Amino acid sequence: MGACRVGLVGAGGVAQRHARVLAGFEDVELIGVTDVAPEAARALAEPYGARVFRDVEELLAAGPDAVYVCVPPFAHGPVEEAVVAAGVPMFVEKPVAADLETAERIAALVHGRGLLTGVGHHWRYLHVVEEARRLLADRPVRMVNGAWLDKVPPVAWWARRDRSGGPVVEQAAHVLDLVRLLAGEVTEVSAYADGSPPPVDGADIDSVTAATLRFASGAVGTLAAACVLTWKHRAGVEILADGLALSLGEDGLTVRDGDDERHVPVDPDDARVAVDRAFVDAVRGIGDDVRVPYAEALRTHRLALAVAESAATGRPVALPTGPAARLAGAGVTVDA
Numbered sequence: 001m002g003a004c005r006v007g008l009v010g011a012g013g014v015a016q017r018h019a020r021v022l023a024g025f026e027d028v029e030l031i032g033v034t035d036v037a038p039e040a041a042r043a044l045a046e047p048y049g050a051r052v053f054r055d056v057e058e059l060l061a062a063g064p065d066a067v068y069v070c071v072p073p074f075a076h077g078p079v080e081e082a083v084v085a086a087g088v089p090m091f092v093e094k095p096v097a098a099d100l101e102t103a104e105r106i107a108a109l110v111h112g113r114g115l116l117t118g119v120g121h122h123w124r125y126l127h128v129v130e131e132a133r134r135l136l137a138d139r140p141v142r143m144v145n146g147a148w149l150d151k152v153p154p155v156a157w158w159a160r161r162d163r164s165g166g167p168v169v170e171q172a173a174h175v176l177d178l179v180r181l182l183a184g185e186v187t188e189v190s191a192y193a194d195g196s197p198p199p200v201d202g203a204d205i206d207s208v209t210a211a212t213l214r215f216a217s218g219a220v221g222t223l224a225a226a227c228v229l230t231w232k233h234r235a236g237v238e239i240l241a242d243g244l245a246l247s248l249g250e251d252g253l254t255v256r257d258g259d260d261e262r263h264v265p266v267d268p269d270d271a272r273v274a275v276d277r278a279f280v281d282a283v284r285g286i287g288d289d290v291r292v293p294y295a296e297a298l299r300t301h302r303l304a305l306a307v308a309e310s311a312a313t314g315r316p317v318a319l320p321t322g323p324a325a326r327l328a329g330a331g332v333t334v335d336a
């Protein structure tokens, strides 16, 4: 393969970031962009000398080696169906959908086609995540406390439940993905939310959610999500094992082991670059480090939706685990 020819679907904030990162790779050519708002596509395409495509079909007809799907949660589905049908490797921004049905349907199509996919859970590429895993390798996790305490992001769809899936699905999913990686699968969640939207036009999401999590390992945990602030207060996870406390976020890892405490800082941009580099390398056939393919993101999505469902119904929600969860994650229907 010469340059890896990439097309973008969606030209908003996250697409601009991917375009910037991808354009910095010598072996990538940004061939073009499509967006339901053509002016957004034009604004993104112009600085890179990329084309504006009328729609996904026209983009696919140009023969990309890979497509980045950077649309808001509610818009997933038809775009992925077209990309999978064309057999083109696909990077999808998280969350993979606002609902479960769409995500399960796309996962089944991806599985059926054996398609190379990646999802934008870039936290897994923070180098300190590897260190956290190493520290936890011989000490079972006892407790996990995840949090995303922030403001309402400045995109109109975010505060609408049917558009974004709500703060846990849309935002705290990054934390839940890390929680799954470090502490294993969650078997049951119980959550409460305030049922009181933040003061934003048209908002119908919860302002705050508090959840408890039970893990297959026997560990227990919590998740707190809030969008009532005017700044990003904290996003990350605290993990307790015997004689060890880890605090991990996009800014780094703090390790306390008895009297010793050390902080390992990270540049969050490193992970944002690494996630794209790994995907492009996989597309080019020169790397095998896609850490969150679609089926894996689906498991995180199920967990986030379970928290949202429990908060909405007031009842605990059980999640499939073990082989059943893996099968379901591959898009195969299971009864568990």
Ligand SMILES: NC(=O)c1ccc[n+]([C@@H]2O[C@H](COP(=O)([O-])OP(=O)(O)OC[C@H]3O[C@@H](n4cnc5c(N)ncnc54)[C@H](O)[C@@H]3O)[C@@H](O)[C@H]2O)c1
Binding pocket: 009, 010, 011, 012, 013, 014, 015, 034, 035, 036, 037, 040, 070, 071, 072, 073, 075, 079, 093, 094, 095, 120, 121, 122, 155, 170
């Ligand atoms: N991984 C991360 O760190 C990260 C960061 C920011 C956003 N995101 C995710 O990326 C997604 C998009 O967020 P954003 O901030 O870029 O939103 P945005 O609103 O800024 O941009 C979305 C763009 O998609 C376009 N669009 C909507 N439906 C479309 C369709 N059917 N076909 C083509 N284009 C369509 C919109 O017109 C808009 O230009 C969200 O799910 C968000 O959670 C991830």
